[in-house]
Amino acid sequence: MAERAGVSTATVSHVINGTRFVSEEAKAKVNRAMEELEYRPNTLARGLRSQKSMTVGLIVPILPSDTSNFFFLTVAQGIQKVLREHGYQLLLSSNMSGTPEEEREQIRLLQSKWIDGLIIAPAAGGTGFPLEPGEDGLSVVFIDRQPQGVSGDCVLGDSFGGAYEAVSLLLEQGHRRIGYIAGEEGITTSSERYEGYRQALADRGLTPDPLLEKSAASSFESGYACAKELLGAGGVTALFVANNVQTMGAMKYIQERGFRVPGELAIIGFDDYDWTRVTTPPLTVIRQPAFELGCRAAEVLLERIGQPDRPPQEYRLKAELIRRDSC
Structure with a gap:
């Protein structure tokens, strides 16, 4: 060699x-x-010598019929790239129900595999992450959203900044009645995007109108229903949809009703998937740096494995506004 x-x-x-x-x-x-x-390399032999398994676990919410799956799989690619460069293997586990109960089960399963560290997107609606970072010598890094009541390393996208920039653009174009559609509450990404929406309005002297805000379980159907409710009443000239799968449902309703975009209605979605480029017109979106987020999460975890006693830190990766023709 x-x-x-x-x-x-x-x-x-x-x-x-x-x-x-x-x-x-x-x-x-x-x-x-x-x-x-x-x-x-023989990772088992290396692990026996170093008292490490050279294996890292990853738990993400991969749900049926949810376009966010592509986001988390792209994150996983970034994680795997960095881990391979350092001789580590990745074990991927999915929380298919998105519940805290399944999250706990998946953590127990990965711990039984003698992992050196864990990267996890915490479940929504929980009362707190079920394992204190560092417990049993396990290094933990949280991605995409923060757990409740737990202090640990977090690698996150800038949900607040992305939402703020999107709504600011609509305001600069003269829109004042901007509808807001988002997924279920209970995760920090949802609350941060909502805060970004409201802050952009407040900074221009506008009082947010609760009648223009819709929140529902993340699904194609809820996006359709929320758009129908907001646009059916009239008066809304722009939509900011802070969830990708709901953006698809909203676009379905908009196309069925024949709204002229952007002449009659402007729209901005969240996350940049291929389908957003082939709609008529192509959608303006907020792009999250999914691959880069995965790379940074792996780097932070390796640092944590090497320095288990250092103070936890939060890392924010900037979202990017992608201008197309829908606003």
């Missing part, structure tokens, strides 16, 4: 085990040699 890579055996060992800094050039040579020789 060392001969093939043109480096010392010590350098090969440091690259494989992550025990010392190695230049990117040397690391690339070793990784290339490993690929050419089809070499795979």
Whole structure:
């Protein structure tokens, strides 16, 4: 291996085990040699020597018929990329019901696999994360949303800033009756987007109107129903839909009723999926840096594994407004 890579055996060992800094050039040579020789490190043997499993667990809410699945799978790709570079494996587990009860069961399952760390998007509606970060020596990083009543490392998107920027754009275009549609309450992403919506109005001297705000379980059907209720009464000139699957339902209603977009109605959605580019017209959206969020979460977890006693920190990744033709 060392001969093939043109480096010392010590350098090969440091690259494989992550025990010392190695230049990117040397690391690339070793990784290339490993690929050419089809070499795979024995993670079990390494774990026995280091008292580590070199495995990280990931729990995310992957729900049937929910477009947010693509977001979390993209996050998982970012996590896996960084972990592989450091010799770690990833175990993916899904909370398919989205409940705190299943979350606890999935945590117990992953703990039985002797994982070194856990990355998790906490369930909605819980009274608190069921495991204190650092308990039983387990390093934990929370992603996308914050748990209730628990202090730990968090890697989050800027939900408040994204919503604030979206509504500010609509206000700059002269809209004053801006409808708001969002998913269920109970997770910090929902509350932060709602706060961003209301703050953008307040900063321009407008009093938020509760009659223009709709919240319901995240689904295509609820997006359709909320849009029908808001737009059926008349007077709304713009919509901000802070949930992707609800944006799909809202667009279905808008197209059925023949609203001219953006002439008669402007609309901005949250999250940038392929379908938002092929609607008529293509949708203006808030894009979350899903892959980058996954990469940062993995980096933070590895730092936490190496420094278990350091104070917890919060990391925010900026959302991006993608201008298209719907507003």
